[in-house]
Structure formats: structure tokens, C-alpha cells
Amino acid sequence: MLKIAFFDTKPYDKEIFQELNKKYGFEIIYFEERLNDKTVKLTEGFDVVSIFVQDKASSLVINKLHEYGVKLIALRCAGYNNVDFKAARDKIHIVHVPAYSPHAIAEFTVSMMLTLNRKIHKSHTRTKDLNFSLSGLLGFDMYQKTVGIIGTGKIAKILIKILKGFECNVIAYDLYPDTRSAEELGFSYVSLDELFIESDIISLHCPLTKDTEYIINANSINKMKKGAMIVNTGRGKLINTKDLIEGLKEYKIGSAALDVYEEEDKYFYEDFSVSGVNDDVLSRLLTFPNVLITSHQAYFTKEALNNIATTTLDSMMQLDEGKPLENEIAYICDENGCIIKKVITQK
Template identity: 85%
Template sequence: MLKIAFFDTKPYDKEIFEVLNKDYGFEITYFEERLSDKTVKLTEGFDVVSIFVQDKAPSFVVNKLYEYGVKLIALRCAGYNNVNFKAAQGKVHVVHVPAYSPHAIAEFTMSMMLTLNRKIHKSHNRTKDLNFSLSGLLGFDMYQKTVGVIGTGKIAKILIKILKGFECNVIAYDIYPDNNSAKELGFSYVPLNTLFKESDIITLHCPLTKDTEYIISEKSINKMKDGVMIVNTGRGKLINSKDLIEGLKEHKIGSAALDVYEEEDKYFYEDFSVEGVNDDILSRLITFPNVLITSHQAYFTKEALNNIATTTFNSITQFDEGKPLKNEIAYICDENGCAIKKVN
């Protein structure tokens, strides 16, 4: 029987996995701690390590996992930028959950746009204090607004369908354009600079790579329309937060909705309501009345958690039975680093 170590486990994770494990019968140990160079010692004696978005598996950790006999890293998420693949090559297999619920994230993205635009969160807080004034709550029609979508994977395609239901004009950028989907869904691919220039709303759905890191920065913000709305439910480092703040201060950016933050691993999923946060940038962003921040919860639905658990257990079962790993991340490494060849 495989022994599995789960890291960064929350009560809702354990509840879902424990129910499903009745059908799989794995020997699981749940750790609340996140995987890091300080906690990797806990993995000694395990066959599989399962981690989430805030866990860290740099070269030191990966090498220790291999030394301790760990043969598989099972990511309970789609993202994989927290694993050092060069260290893992030839030593440890890496699988992920490519699509736990693209509908959940697409729907949440749309809800962030609507909430931010129509100031629903501000109105809700006002009425609790019996303030029924409409001053400062003016929004705009989504109808015929141009929405620029960066990255057109499964999540983005579902979002585009939703946006077309609002009769938005959708333009998109992707290094691998899907022209058949563009024709079917009624959107058009444009160069990235054109997207920056023409979009009333920009929403990010691309993976975090060396090419997309800080794709939203001072340089790109200067190309945008005055008053643009920026929405990020992808990865925190797609946006340079300091440049975002400057854009907000100068009123170049009209509003921003962030479900992710570049330094979120220090705070997201935890309660800091008493001690506060020691992050000047995050604290500054929270003070803006035209910024909506949530705690990386776009994926957080019952369906998504069930899909995460099922996909993770299926991958571990495939590994245990010596079958091809359907959700293994294929990559190639050389002296210049690693490149992802295929992500299922």
C-alpha cells in the first residue's frame, strides 16, 4: 500500500479526500504545514507527496524527496511553477490536476468584473450602516464593451462564452491561437499591444512562465486605455504590483480585481485578522476603493474539490499500477533550464 503525505491540508481538503479514499484505500498522513526546505524531513518514509499552490519544491526539496524515497509529486492544482523540474528530471515524476473546474474559475472571474464595475461590495457594506445613497456607485454597461483575454485555455473559453452572453466584444491573445474556437465562439485574436490599446477590461488566464511574468507592468499599462479594468484570477506574478499601484494612483487604471497576488504564499488561506500583514504593497492595495481582492478562491466550489481529489487519486493509482500517467507534466531540461513540452 502506497504511503502518501499531504501538505498544506485544510479541514475541507481532508474531508473530501477521506470520503473518496474509502474507495482507494491509500495510507494517508495529513500535514497542516506547507512543504518547504524546513518541512521536507517529514516526507521520509513516504512514497508519494501531494502538494498545493503555496507549497515549495525547489531543487533542495526535490533532491531530499528523492533521497527519502519519494517517487511521485502529486500537485493538487493546475499550476506547476513551484516545482524545480531540472532537479526532478529522472528522479521524481510530477503530475497535476489540469482542469479541476474551469467553470468555477470562469464564473468567479465574471462575478469579479460585475462586482467591481457595479460596486456591489461597497453597496452591501453601506446598506449595513443604513446608508442608501447611490453616490460613488456608478458603473457601466457590459454591453458592447471590449474585453481582452490573455490566454485562451479551457477557463478562458468558458469565460468568453459568458462574456458573449453579455454581448461584449471579445479580443484575445495567445502564443498558440485556437482559430477554430475563435470562429466558433465569435472572438478574434490580436497582437498583445493591440489588446492593451483597445480593451476596456483585461483579464488574465495564461500560465506563469518566464515570458508571461509581469506581463502587466508599467510598460504595458502605459499602452492601455485610461480607466481600464484589470482582472487577475491566474497567477500573482503576471502583474507587477508596484506598477499596478502607480497606475491606480495616476488613474490610468480605473479598477482592479485580484484573486491572486505575487507574494500571496505568505498570507493567502490563513487568518491574519488579529496580527495584521507585514506587506506594504498588499496593505496599500487593500486601501484602494476601486480594488477588489479575494484570497485565491476562484476555484473553490464543491465540484472543483471533488474533481481535485478524484484526479489526484487516479494519478496515484496509475503510478501504483505502473500505468502511463495521464496527467504527468512532460518537460525537457538542458543547461539553459527546463521547457514544458506538454501539459495535458
């Protein structure tokens, strides 16, 4: 029987994994701590380590896991930028959850667009204070607006279907264009510069790589329409936050909806309502009336949690039974770093 260490465990994680594990029968120990260089000592004696987006599988962590005999890192998410693949080569298998609920994230993305555009969050706060004025709540029709999608994976394709229901004009950029889907769904691929220039709304759905890190920066912001909306439900470091703040201050960016933040691992999923946050950049973002921030919750539905748990436990069962790992991340490494060879993932 496999002995498994779960890190960064929240009550809802424990509840669903305990219920589903009745079918698998693994020995699971749940840790509230996040996996990092300081907590890796907790993994001694385990066969599998399961981590989430804020855990850090650094080279030191990987080497310690290998020393302790850990055979598998099971990511409970689609993203994998928190793993040092070069250190893991020939030492440990890495699996992830390719598609826990693309619908959840696509639907949440649209809800952020609508909330920010129509100032629903501000209106709700006002009316609770018996202020029924419409001043400052003016929005725009989504109808015939141009929405630029960066990354056209599973989430983006579902988002495009929803946006076409609003009769939006959808354009997209992807390093690997899916021309068949473009024809079927009625959107067109354009260059990245053209997307920045033409879009009223820009939504990010690409993985975080060396090519996409800070894809939204001062240079790209300068190319955008005055008053453009930026929506990010992907990864925090797709946006250079300081450049975004300058764009907001100069009224180049009309509004921004962020479910992720580049330094979110220090704060997201925890309660700082009493102690406050020691982050000047995040604090500045929170002062803008035209910025909507949520704490990486786009994925957070019952269906998604169930899919995460089932896929993760299935991967562990495959390891236990000596079967091929269906959701293993394949990669190649050289002196310049690692390249993912084949991975089906949510963009």
C-alpha cells in the first residue's frame, strides 16, 4: 500500500480525498504546510508526494525526495512551473491533472469580464449602504466587441463558445494554432501585435513558460487600445504587475480582472484580514476602483475538485500497479534548461 504525503491541504481537499480514497485504500497523511526547502524533511518515509500550485519542488527538494525514496510527485493542478524538471530527470516521475474543469475556469473568466465591465461588485456594495445612484457604474455592451485570446487550449475554446454567444468578435494568438477549431468556432488567428492593437478585451490562457513570462509588459501595453480590459485567469507571471500599474495610472488600461498574481504564493488561499499584507505592489493594485482581484478561485467548483481528486488518485494507482502513467509530464533537458515534449494541459 502506497504511503502518500499531501501538502498545502485545505479542509475541502481533505474531505473529498478521504471520501474517494475509500475506493483506493492508500495511506494518506495530510499536511497543511506547503512543500519547500524547509518542509521537505516531512516527506521521509513516503512513496508519493502530492502538491498544489503554491508548493515548490526545487532542486533541493527533488534531491531530498529522491534520497528518501519518493517515486512520484503528483501535482493536483494543470500547471507545472513550480517543479525543477532538470533536477527531477531520471530520479522521479511527475504527473499532473490535465483538465480538471475547463468549463469552471472559462465560466469564471466571463463572470470577471461582466462584473468588471458592469461594476456589479461596486453596485452591490453601494446598495447595501442604501446608495442607489448609477453614477460611476456605466459599462459597455459585449456585443460586437473584439476579444483577444492568448492561448487556445481547452479553457480558451470553451470561453470562445461563450463569447460567441454574446456575438463578440474573437481573435486569438497561439504558438501552435488550431486552425480546425478556429474554423469550427468562428474565430481567427492573428499576430500577437495585431491582437494587442485590435482587442477591446484581452484574456490570458497560455501556460507560463520562458516565452510567455511577462507577455503583458510596458511594450505590449503601449500597443493596446486606450481603455482596454485585461483578464488573467492563467498564471500571475504572465503579467508584469508594475507595468500594469503604470498602464492603469496613465489610463492606458481601462480595467483589469486578476484571479492570479505573480507573488500570490505569499498570500493566496490564506486569511490576512487581521494582519494585513506586506506587499506594496498588491496593496497598490487593491486601491484601483477599476481592478477586480480574486484569490485564484477560477477552478473552484465541486466538479473540478472531484476531477482533481479522481485523476490524482488514478495516477497513484497506476504507479502502484506498475502501469504507464497516463498523465506523466514528458520532457527533455539540456544545459539550457528543460522543454516539455508532450503534455495535454489547460492553457
